[in-house]
Amino acid sequence: GAVVSQHPSRVICKSGTSVKIECRSLDFQATTMFWYRQFPKQSLMLMATSNEGSKATYEQGVEKDKFLINHASLTLSTLTVTSAHPEDSSFYICSARGASGRGDTQYFGPGTRLTVL
Amino acid sequence: AQTVTQSQPEMSVQEAETVTLSCTYDTSENNYYLFWYKQPPSRQMILVIRQEAYKQQNATENRFSVNFQKAAKSFSLKISDSQLGDTAMYFCAFMKRAAGGTSYGKLTFGQGTILTVHP
Numbered sequence: 341g342a343v344v345s346q347h348p349s350r351v352i353c354k355s356g357t358s359v360k361i362e363c364r365s366l367d368f369q370a371t372t373m374f375w376y377r378q379f380p381k382q383s384l385m386l387m388a389t390s391n392e393g394s395k396a397t398y399e400q401g402v403e404k405d406k407f408l409i410n411h412a413s414l415t416l417s418t419l420t421v422t423s424a425h426p427e428d429s430s431f432y433i434c435s436a437r438g439a440s441g442r443g444d445t446q447y448f449g450p451g452t453r454l455t456v457l
Numbered sequence: 458a459q460t461v462t463q464s465q466p467e468m469s470v471q472e473a474e475t476v477t478l479s480c481t482y483d484t485s486e487n488n489y490y491l492f493w494y495k496q497p498p499s500r501q502m503i504l505v506i507r508q509e510a511y512k513q514q515n516a517t518e519n520r521f522s523v524n525f526q527k528a529a530k531s532f533s534l535k536i537s538d539s540q541l542g543d544t545a546m547y548f549c550a551f552m553k554r555a556a557g558g559t560s561y562g563k564l565t566f567g568q569g570t571i572l573t574v575h576p
Contacts, residue, residue, distance in 0.1 A: 374563065383548065383566045384502075431500060435564075444490055444509075444554070446564055448502035 343367055344436050346449035353424055354457055361419045361452045363434030369414035370436035374446060375407070378431045390417050424456045459484045459551050463567035470539045471575050477524075478534045478570050480549030488554040491525065491532045492564070497545040505547070508532065539574045546571050 343366040353359050363373060372391050376384040388404075390396040390411035398404045406428075408420040417436075421428055431453050435446040460483045470476040482491070493505040508516045508525050515523050520537045536543055546569045553562040 378500075381546070381569075381571070383569050384564075386563060389563060433500075433502065435502070444552070445492075445504060445507060447504070448494075450499070450501045 342438075342445075342447040344370075344434065344447050344449040346434055346452050348452060349450060350453045350455075352455045352457065355425050356423055358420055358422045359424055359454060361421075361432055361434075361454075363417045363419070363436065363449050365415045365436040365438070365447075368436075368438045370417070370438055371414065372437045373411055373417040374435045374437070375409060375417075375419050376433045376435070378433060378451075380431075384433060387419075421454065424454070426456045429454055429456045459486070459553065459565045461549055461551050461565050461567035463547075463549055463570050465570045466568070467571045467573070469573045469575060470536075472539055472541060474539055475535060475537045476539055476572065478536075478547050478549075478572065480532045480534070480567055482530050482532065482549070482551050482567075484530070484551065484553070486553045490552045490554060491523075492550040492552070493521070493523070493532075493534045494548045494550060495543075495545040496548065496569075497542075502548075506534065536572075541574050541576060544572060544574045 345364045347362045375387045378384050387402045388396045388398045390409050392411050392414050396409035411417040433451045435448045437446050462481050489510045491508045495503050506518045506521050522535045524533045548569050549567040550564045
């Protein structure tokens with residue numbers, strides 16, 4: 341149980357285009373989802389927290405107009421990187437946290453490697 | 458704000474031996490959770506073990522156990538009988554909990570420790 345998927349696993353795009361990454365909780369309802377960014381051999385950096393049906397809360401320094409987050413259902417959150425540039429190239433990881441019984445633990449997706457040319 | 462410190466950037470161990478990874482944290486909270494996650498080369502984050510701060514008993518999961526010292530704000534991970542599959546980056550993480558409720562905070566991660574298990 342507690343499986344989280346991400347799609348796509350890898351994406352390469354041209355500078356200036358937008359890219360959407362999906363995060364799904366497969367066997368539980370995720371009331372809260374989180375989006376992280378990770379550089380090689382570094383820790384996870386929290387970008388934003390999203391609760392189903394409400395606006396995402398962004399961490400300080402994260403551009404909300406560039407990283408659009410939507411959490412439209414209890415099993416799906418999306419991260420859209422708008423007008424991507426090479427400096428946005430990174431590994432993006434989502435996690436999901438459920439309601440009672442699973443509310444105290446985050447379960448992570450396998451990550452998406454974004455390369456912007 | 459909470460901080461989590463892992464002072465060992467890299468460690469190595471021989472297969473079948475025991476290794477301990479260190480983690481210290483700083484918080485003024487009284488209700489919280491501590492976690493160890495592992496991230497193997499596949500980069501999938503995997504929960505290793507979880508400790509609730511109000512529980513005095515150290516958590517164990519098969520070959521993995523923790524030494525939780527609340528007063529010292531220390532949360533080390535011991536891996537017994539190390540296996541090649543334990544090779545990964547290990548992250549210690551902190552999460553606060555609202556007293557008496559089901560409201561949980563976000564995870565604060567340490568810098569990570571790269572563990573290599575040698576045959």
